[in-house]
Amino acid sequence: MGEPETQTENREEVQAESLVLQRLREQFGQALLEVKVWRNETTVVVRPQDIQGVCRFLRDDPDLAFDFLSDVTGVDRLKLPESSPRFEVVYHLYSLPHKRRLRLKVRVGEGESVPTVTGVWETANWHEREVYDLFGVPFDGHPDLRRILMPDDWEGHPLRKDYPVEASPKWWEEEPA
Amino acid sequence: MTPSHTMTLNMGPQHPSTHGVLRLVLELDGEVVVRCVPHIGYLHTGIEKGLESKRYQQGIPLTDRLDYLAPLSNNLAYVLAIEKALGITVPERAQTIRVLLTELTRIKSHLVWLGTHALDVGAMSVFFYCFREREQILDMYEAVSGQRMMSTYFRVGGLVADLPPGFEQQVQAFLAAFPDRLADYEALLTQNPLWRQRTVGIGTISREDAIALGLSGPALRACGVAYDVRKAHPYSGYERYQFDVPLGKIGDVYDRYMVRMAEMRQSHRITLQALARLQPGPINVADPKLLPPPRHLLKKSMEALIHHFKLYSEGFSVPPGEVYQAIEAPKGELGVYLVSDGSARPYRVHYRAPSFVNLQGLSRMVEGRLVADVIAVIGSLDIVLGEIDR
Numbered sequence: 001m002g003e004p005e006t007q008t009e010n011r012e013e014v015q016a017e018s019l020v021l022q023r024l025r026e027q028f029g030q031a032l033l034e035v036k037v038w039r040n041e042t043t044v045v046v047r048p049q050d051i052q053g054v055c056r057f058l059r060d061d062p063d064l065a066f067d068f069l070s071d072v073t074g075v076d077r078l079k080l081p082e083s084s085p086r087f088e089v090v091y092h093l094y095s096l097p098h099k100r101r102l103r104l105k106v107r108v109g110e111g112e113s114v115p116t117v118t119g120v121w122e123t124a125n126w127h128e129r130e131v132y133d134l135f136g137v138p139f140d141g142h143p144d145l146r147r148i149l150m151p152d153d154w155e156g157h158p159l160r161k162d163y164p165v166e167a168s169p170k171w172w173e174e175e176p177a
Numbered sequence: 178m179t180p181s182h183t184m185t186l187n188m189g190p191q192h193p194s195t196h197g198v199l200r201l202v203l204e205l206d207g208e209v210v211v212r213c214v215p216h217i218g219y220l221h222t223g224i225e226k227g228l229e230s231k232r233y234q235q236g237i238p239l240t241d242r243l244d245y246l247a248p249l250s251n252n253l254a255y256v257l258a259i260e261k262a263l264g265i266t267v268p269e270r271a272q273t274i275r276v277l278l279t280e281l282t283r284i285k286s287h288l289v290w291l292g293t294h295a296l297d298v299g300a301m302s303v304f305f306y307c308f309r310e311r312e313q314i315l316d317m318y319e320a321v322s323g324q325r326m327m328s329t330y331f332r333v334g335g336l337v338a339d340l341p342p343g344f345e346q347q348v349q350a351f352l353a354a355f356p357d358r359l360a361d362y363e364a365l366l367t368q369n370p371l372w373r374q375r376t377v378g379i380g381t382i383s384r385e386d387a388i389a390l391g392l393s394g395p396a397l398r399a400c401g402v403a404y405d406v407r408k409a410h411p412y413s414g415y416e417r418y419q420f421d422v423p424l425g426k427i428g429d430v431y432d433r434y435m436v437r438m439a440e441m442r443q444s445h446r447i448t449l450q451a452l453a454r455l456q457p458g459p460i461n462v463a464d465p466k467l468l469p470p471p472r473h474l475l476k477k478s479m480e481a482l483i484h485h486f487k488l489y490s491e492g493f494s495v496p497p498g499e500v501y502q503a504i505e506a507p508k509g510e511l512g513v514y515l516v517s518d519g520s521a522r523p524y525r526v527h528y529r530a531p532s533f534v535n536l537q538g539l540s541r542m543v544e545g546r547l548v549a550d551v552i553a554v555i556g557s558l559d560i561v562l563g564e565i566d567r
Contacts, residue, residue, distance in 0.1 A: 070503070
């Protein structure tokens with residue numbers, strides 16, 4: 001778009017962000033696969049096996065205190081330029097005392113599972129069920145991993161990119177695209 | 178193993194006091210709820226999938242259908258997320274109109290909550306009064322957009338049209354009468370012993386549990402947690418308005434009632450300020466790639482004709498990246514997570530629906546309580562299945 005960057009860098013915010021990154025680097029140096037800041041939002045990609053430890057640290061460290069999990073969702077990267085590993089599970093953390101947001105991500109391939117964070121934030125329960133239901137990413141150690149929006153006997157995972165937008169499952173099986 | 182003396186009762190999905198197609202499986206010991214398992218998904222319409230297949234502007238009408246009691250809040254979260262990814266800010270007048278209308282939306286949404294919640298608990302007349310006032314806000318929706326419910330009024334980069342003549346007087350007339358109306362509802366309920374018996378100390382949830390369960394909006398603030406996205410991360414110029422964030426103490430049904438009643442007063446206050454701030458000016462960003470040119474230019478300007486054609490045949494593209502934009506919707510933190518691959522359609526859109534998360538707290542609030550309290554607690558959560566099931 002022709003629009004120039006209109007966002008002003010808030011110095012205080014940038015310092016606060018770097019505090020989060022600094023603490024994460026100290027604690028989990030090799031586990032941070034990627035760090036990205038875009039539009040004043042920080043994204044950190046970690047290895048699936050580290051997600052529970054990173055979350056627990058972020059929640060319990062008093063300087064960070066990410067006590068509120070806003071959201072967990074998934075992305076199927078099948079049609080992105082970089083499509084392997086295929087799935088991304090995205091966590092949106094929020095710190096009520098420090099008014100700060102952070103986006104965490106893990107990447108897994110087809111059939112691989114992600115450790116659950118229900119032990120860190122109870123609210124992850126339904127969010128993870130939704131990711132499992134709509135993307136087919138299983139969560140290890142989840143207390144109640146069932147489909148949540150689709151019927152229990154549904155075939156396929158509708159938010160995958162190779163799932164057609166308009167189709168009934170039967171039709172889809174009879175006429176592969 | 179289920180002990181033999183408990184009974185399993187299916188409540189919903191066709192039950193008037195579950196506020197839509199919510200189904201609860203209740204395990205009862207006499208009249209006491211031992212376990213409550215919600216089943217959702219009956220209204221799943223694949224809105225997130227649908228948004229991926231539509232161009233950015235085309236998706237806005239779909240978002241109306243999430244929380245259909247507050248369509249403009251859903252519009253706002255979506256267009257703000259796209260505007261954040263584009264790196265643009267809309268002109269002042271558009272921001273003020275957005276604040277004005279989303280605060281009216283909050284009042285409208287809270288009126289439906291109050292009416293139906295009171296009806297569930299047995300106070301019939303409140304329902305009629307609330308819907309009388311809501312009708313006036315629906316008339317305003319109709320005046321600005323031509324639609325009473327699915328308004329689709331906001332656009333990426335501004336608004337679809339400016340306010341119609343006489344709109345400000347219409348809002349002023351409503352605002353002048355509203356505080357008295359609100360006092361009427363409170364006179365019917367706040368000190369009513371029957372109302373208090375059904376709500377005080379019912380469905381209590383602790384501050385710690387509410388945070389762990391991710392509750393937001395009035396359900397969280399009723400526990401005394403002062404988290405309001407409008408204050409914590411102002412958008413659309415909320416930092417310029419004077420308003421308070423009402424808080425409760427113990428997080429029971431009555432606190433949630435009091436918080437929402439006070440919020441309507443604050444929304445009234447913000448709406449008055451927004452009216453006073455309304456100055457003539459542009460309502461759209463001056464970018465012909467985002468918004469269609471004025472109609473009269475199409476017959477004179479080749480440029481305008483080309484822009485018009487390109488906008489409606491290809492749409493506009495958003496730079497690759499991802500953003501999360503949260504707003505304070507009537508039900509709580511409404512977040513939009515947008516992933517762009519640089520094309521004219523969103524690669525992925527996810528709605529963090531406040532009702533979805535708040536409903537997760539239901540089991541915690543009703544287990545160990547009477548089955549009649551389940552009705553009162555559902556009413557106090559103010560859920561809309563449209564955004565839960567998406």
